[in-house]
Amino acid sequence: MTALRGIAAIPEAALVLALPPLLLSFVVKTKAWFGGRVGPPWLQPYYDLYKLVNKGVVFSTTTTWVFRAGPIVNLAALLTAATLIPVLSSDALLGFAGDIILVAYLFALGRMFTVLAAMDTGSSFEGMGASREVTFGTMSEPALFLSFIVLAIVTKSLQLSQMVGPQLYASSNSIGPAMVLVVGALLIVFLTETCRVPVDDPATHLELTMIHEVMALDHSGPDFAYITYAAALKFLLLGSILLHVALPHPGWPRWIDAPLRLVELIGLAVVVGIIESSMARLRLNRVPLLLAGATVLAALAAVLTITRSTA
Amino acid sequence: MNAQTVTDCVLVLVILLNLGMLAVSRLASGVRLFAMQSLLLAFLPLSADVLEGESPGVHALVIAVGTIAIKGIVIPHILLRIIRTGEVHREVEPFIGFTASVFVGALLVIGSFGVATRLPLPTSPISTLIVPVALSTLLLGLLTLVSRLKAITQVLGFLVLENGVFILGLLLLKQTPLLVEMGILLDLFVGVFIMAIVVYQIRREFDHMDTHLLISRKES
Numbered sequence: 001m002t003a004l005r006g007i008a009a010i011p012e013a014a015l016v017l018a019l020p021p022l023l024l025s026f027v028v029k030t031k032a033w034f035g036g037r038v039g040p041p042w043l044q045p046y047y048d049l050y051k052l053v054n055k056g057v058v059f060s061t062t063t064t065w066v067f068r069a070g071p072i073v074n075l076a077a078l079l080t081a082a083t084l085i086p087v088l089s090s091d092a093l094l095g096f097a098g099d100i101i102l103v104a105y106l107f108a109l110g111r112m113f114t115v116l117a118a119m120d121t122g123s124s125f126e127g128m129g130a131s132r133e134v135t136f137g138t139m140s141e142p143a144l145f146l147s148f149i150v151l152a153i154v155t156k157s158l159q160l161s162q163m164v165g166p167q168l169y170a171s172s173n174s175i176g177p178a179m180v181l182v183v184g185a186l187l188i189v190f191l192t193e194t195c196r197v198p199v200d201d202p203a204t205h206l207e208l209t210m211i212h213e214v215m216a217l218d219h220s221g222p223d224f225a226y227i228t229y230a231a232a233l234k235f236l237l238l239g240s241i242l243l244h245v246a247l248p249h250p251g252w253p254r255w256i257d258a259p260l261r262l263v264e265l266i267g268l269a270v271v272v273g274i275i276e277s278s279m280a281r282l283r284l285n286r287v288p289l290l291l292a293g294a295t296v297l298a299a300l301a302a303v304l305t306i307t308r309s310t311a
Numbered sequence: 312m313n314a315q316t317v318t319d320c321v322l323v324l325v326i327l328l329n330l331g332m333l334a335v336s337r338l339a340s341g342v343r344l345f346a347m348q349s350l351l352l353a354f355l356p357l358s359a360d361v362l363e364g365e366s367p368g369v370h371a372l373v374i375a376v377g378t379i380a381i382k383g384i385v386i387p388h389i390l391l392r393i394i395r396t397g398e399v400h401r402e403v404e405p406f407i408g409f410t411a412s413v414f415v416g417a418l419l420v421i422g423s424f425g426v427a428t429r430l431p432l433p434t435s436p437i438s439t440l441i442v443p444v445a446l447s448t449l450l451l452g453l454l455t456l457v458s459r460l461k462a463i464t465q466v467l468g469f470l471v472l473e474n475g476v477f478i479l480g481l482l483l484l485k486q487t488p489l490l491v492e493m494g495i496l497l498d499l500f501v502g503v504f505i506m507a508i509v510v511y512q513i514r515r516e517f518d519h520m521d522t523h524l525l526i527s528r529k530e531s
Binding site: 176177178180181288289292293295296297299300303304307308310 | 316319320323324326327330334409410413414416417420421424428439440443
């Protein structure tokens with residue numbers, strides 16, 4: 001049975017690795033549709049990655065090994081996280097009790113190395129981007145953990161793949177409004193961590209206003225390909241955590257479950273596209289208020305679940 | 312979605328609106344949030360009857376209609392009018408920043424959830440959330456009252472505080488006579504009316520003073 005499970009996991013893992021750039025394409029196409037344009041071809045992100053991988057790399061003479069390690073460590077951390085997070089079906093490849101903490105800190109490790117690589121260049125723009133990234137990262141982490149706490153209380157489990165899916169679906173009727181708050185908090189965390197519009201604008205062209213993009217200015221060739229791909233992968237991973245919590249599936253068979261989840265992921269990408277086309281990004285000094293709002297939502301949800309479970 | 316879940320959702324929304332009122336930077340949006348909160352609260356007395364398996368009684372209906380009319384429509388209308396006609400600065404001007412006050416608000420909410428479980432109650436409430444939500448609405452109203460500079464926001468804080476009293480009153484809905492509730496609503500209305508006049512007067516005084524200064528400067 002475990003062997004069969006292992007074989008079934010191979011096409012799924014391949015799909016998870018191939019999917020991220022396509023999701024970004026859906027976001028871009030939605031934005032183009034809102035602007036009345038056709039937009040780039042569907043496979044453009046793949047062409048970009050192919051082009052970047054075949055290019056040479058230029059390193060600034062002021063940089064050290066940290067700059068070279070940055071993109072690789074970031075991608076490696078996210079790929080490791082991908083094995084622990086349920087993406088298409090509701091069980092992940094690996095898992096153990098307490099892996100939520102590992103997942104959260106793998107994201108943090110990736111961020112830390114991106115930030116260190118950015119600071120290593122000595123560019124003031126990159127330093128500014130790094131400062132913002134760390135500030136917002138620090139403020140979104142409590143919201144993420146408080147949301148995990150709610151899920152852990154509801155499903156009585158500390159393993160990410162046990163905290164979503166059928167276990168969550170079974171108890172979703174008894175939780176009531178707390179779940180909506182958790183979904184709201186996770187949505188804000190998702191938009192912050194993937195550098196999407198109310199917080200950061202991936203299409204901006206001004207170094208002064210960038211957050212994530214500015215940190216990648218000095219990377220070139222394959223290194224930049226790693227960064228682009230890692231950003232897309234992060235979108236997929238956090239998006240699937242959000243979807244598994246927002247729309248838990250009761251243990252349906254895999255051939256219904258996985259395609260349906262794929263459709264939902266595409267739907268999420270379209271929703272992100274709609275958010276990006278319909279609102280402007282917040283003023284930088286209003287962003288902490290948004291993130292504080294996410295933390296407060298998650299804290300309120302935690303208090304509600306705790307009162308509910310003790311009553 | 313049974314009546315219990317709907318009641319719980321309404322109560323959670325009430326807390327969120329409270330926190331939203333601490334976060335918004337425009338006076339008018341704060342007033343609109345308060346109007347929304349009062350409209351939501353107006354349905355609670357009805358749901359209290361529905362939960363006990365009877366059709367809504369006259370008592371609950373009168374309270375609901377009175378709340379919608381006075382707190383949902385008339386009072387927000389008066390406040391919005393003051394903000395619109397008076398050339399008051401349209402921003403909130405808090406003593407403590409928005410993010411900080413949202414955090415303090417969240418702590419107060421958590422605190423009231425902690426306290427509420429230890430309170431002995433005379434009757435069993437229609438929802439376990441009633442007491443904590445009432446306490447946190449009271450405290451957040453008080454926070455708005457003390458942490459904002461403007462006379463209008465202080466009126467707003469007072470109104471939110473009264474909403475908290477209203478939620479607490481739902482516990483004793485069957486035991487309180489209608490007259491008491493109506494008396495509270497009337498008091499509130501008169502209170503806001505007087506405060507509106509006072510705010511108007513303050514503004515007029517200052518306007519007058521300003522123009523006077525301008526004229527004297529021209530003459531000299």
